Amino acid sequence: MGIKVVERHGNTFLEKIYLHAIFGGMKTTLKHFTANLSDASNIPTICYPEQLPRDITPRYRGVHRLTHRKEDDSIACVACFMCATACPANCIDIVAIAREDGVDEKMPQRFNIDLLECVFCGYCVEACPCDAIRMDTGIYSVIGDNREDFIYNKEKLLSIKGISEEEYSLAK
Amino acid sequence: MNTILILLPLVLTILYSLATVPILVWMERRIAALIQDRLGPNRCHINGIRLGGIIQSVADMMKLVFKEEFWPSHIKNRFYYLVAPSIAFMSAFLTFMVIPYADNVTINDTIYTMQALPTELGVLWFLAFAGLGVYGIILGGWASHNKYAILGAMRATAQVIGYEVAMGLSLVSMLITYGTISLNEMVTYQAQSFFIIPAWGIVLQPIATIIFIVTAFAETNRAPFDAAEGESEIVAGYHTEYGAMKFGLFFVAEYIAMAASGALIVTIFLGGYQLPYLSTTDLINNFELVLWLIIAFAVVSSFVFLKWMRKHNIFAMTGLNETKVYTTIIIGFTIFAIMVMSYYALGIGHASEVGVMLLQFAIFTVKLFFLHFVFIWVRWTLPRFRYDQTQKLGWNILLPLSLVNIFITAIVVVGVNYGN
Numbered sequence: 001m002g003i004k005v006v007e008r009h010g011n012t013f014l015e016k017i018y019l020h021a022i023f024g025g026m027k028t029t030l031k032h033f034t035a036n037l038s039d040a041s042n043i044p045t046i047c048y049p050e051q052l053p054r055d056i057t058p059r060y061r062g063v064h065r066l067t068h069r070k071e072d073d074s075i076a077c078v079a080c081f082m083c084a085t086a087c088p089a090n091c092i093d094i095v096a097i098a099r100e101d102g103v104d105e106k107m108p109q110r111f112n113i114d115l116l117e118c119v120f121c122g123y124c125v126e127a128c129p130c131d132a133i134r135m136d137t138g139i140y141s142v143i144g145d146n147r148e149d150f151i152y153n154k155e156k157l158l159s160i161k162g163i164s165e166e167e168y169s170l171a172k
Numbered sequence: 173m174n175t176i177l178i179l180l181p182l183v184l185t186i187l188y189s190l191a192t193v194p195i196l197v198w199m200e201r202r203i204a205a206l207i208q209d210r211l212g213p214n215r216c217h218i219n220g221i222r223l224g225g226i227i228q229s230v231a232d233m234m235k236l237v238f239k240e241e242f243w244p245s246h247i248k249n250r251f252y253y254l255v256a257p258s259i260a261f262m263s264a265f266l267t268f269m270v271i272p273y274a275d276n277v278t279i280n281d282t283i284y285t286m287q288a289l290p291t292e293l294g295v296l297w298f299l300a301f302a303g304l305g306v307y308g309i310i311l312g313g314w315a316s317h318n319k320y321a322i323l324g325a326m327r328a329t330a331q332v333i334g335y336e337v338a339m340g341l342s343l344v345s346m347l348i349t350y351g352t353i354s355l356n357e358m359v360t361y362q363a364q365s366f367f368i369i370p371a372w373g374i375v376l377q378p379i380a381t382i383i384f385i386v387t388a389f390a391e392t393n394r395a396p397f398d399a400a401e402g403e404s405e406i407v408a409g410y411h412t413e414y415g416a417m418k419f420g421l422f423f424v425a426e427y428i429a430m431a432a433s434g435a436l437i438v439t440i441f442l443g444g445y446q447l448p449y450l451s452t453t454d455l456i457n458n459f460e461l462v463l464w465l466i467i468a469f470a471v472v473s474s475f476v477f478l479k480w481m482r483k484h485n486i487f488a489m490t491g492l493n494e495t496k497v498y499t500t501i502i503i504g505f506t507i508f509a510i511m512v513m514s515y516y517a518l519g520i521g522h523a524s525e526v527g528v529m530l531l532q533f534a535i536f537t538v539k540l541f542f543l544h545f546v547f548i549w550v551r552w553t554l555p556r557f558r559y560d561q562t563q564k565l566g567w568n569i570l571l572p573l574s575l576v577n578i579f580i581t582a583i584v585v586v587g588v589n590y591g592n
Binding site: 017018019022025026028029030032033036037038040042043044045047050 | 208480552553
């Protein structure tokens, strides 16, 4: 009881002359080769610019977006600076102003994310108490001609749509 | 005609060794990709023409040529450092010189040898230059003044010493069987058949064949015996300090050495340029029938290829329409070849001799590329042998086995001769 004898391989004559195992392996690789040569459609490679990835889920950390409130479609962010504090790359730049419409006390006047500095860690999403910032857009490629194109401002972040089912902020 | 026939084997040597390197690199990548369920290189193109990815290896070679010639400052023996890749390249290239690409052609009572170097000492030449190839690796490793490089060079040396012996001895048993050291006579010997089996080296001497193929892998430092450049342990082995075209020469030399070993395996063990059951005289006498068979084969194979290409060439590139271009070229070429062949089939002058020679080039090429496929196939199937396993296999198994094989061969040959 308790003693487990592990079977050792490689000591029989057939295994010592290698050839048997080598031909077995070559048979396997040849099978793959002929199957792929006669019908390349089974190869899982995605030819990227023509075919787009099919496995992007809402949990994929893509480009950020700012959510809206369900009641009046206004910005959900209350400019608490939690995300900017949590950010390890210091890429979030917020300037707060008082909110005059009575929905809440504060809102951001400026909310810039520098995507060239962002490391897409998702800490800002975790830190946010209002579910105001999310990374569920599924956007994996950001393109621009100059550095200014990569600084997304408040209007841009509010206009991006997410791919998850919850479109509005889930905060009460 | 005279000059052309003398220069032809030289040109073929350059074609088989240098011009096939981009194709071999492409084959290596594509076969590796298909074995591993990937696609391989398929983007690089010249105005929409990709040739299935061959343009990629041309681009890689251009990149190596135009890269900066970098001299590491710690290298003291610059001459040896520079000459090492050239030695590796030259010896690999020279190995090819003795391979017969076709049978001797007799036109107007003049015999033309289809070897770049018309010598009878084929096997000895091969052994000499195949062994010299490792000098480039040793010199490169030593002159690089780098621990990893010298380790790689040491590994290559010890491995080549061990496997050269078994390779030479397995060749000795083939020499006893054929009774000649001229490669062309060996191929002529393989044209005969025993009962219904063609008397190829692989049938006469299966053990020598296996030993020779295994040692050829080790001799050319190809997987599974590529411990000399084992990137998981010693960075890149002997070419760690090399860059640009100096590395390119090592890289090309490896492929040419592989091609040369493949050519020798084809010549000695796979019947060289011979078709089974058909000697050169048979082919010349029935040349018309052979031509019609080739025409039928050309039509069927180009039809199959066209169908395959139309199914798989799906991503359109900018520029020319690739599928259309290939279809036009293949159909046009097939029609042109059929017209030429049917013109010759009506019979003029030495058409049959020259035609059979071209046919034998083609057969040799097909066999050679099959061997290349096997080399690549093995590389992407087997993991690298551990270094002590390599040595053990060479000295403890292959060497005694080849010695025993020589004794048995000699006994059989003497017995058969005595019986006659």
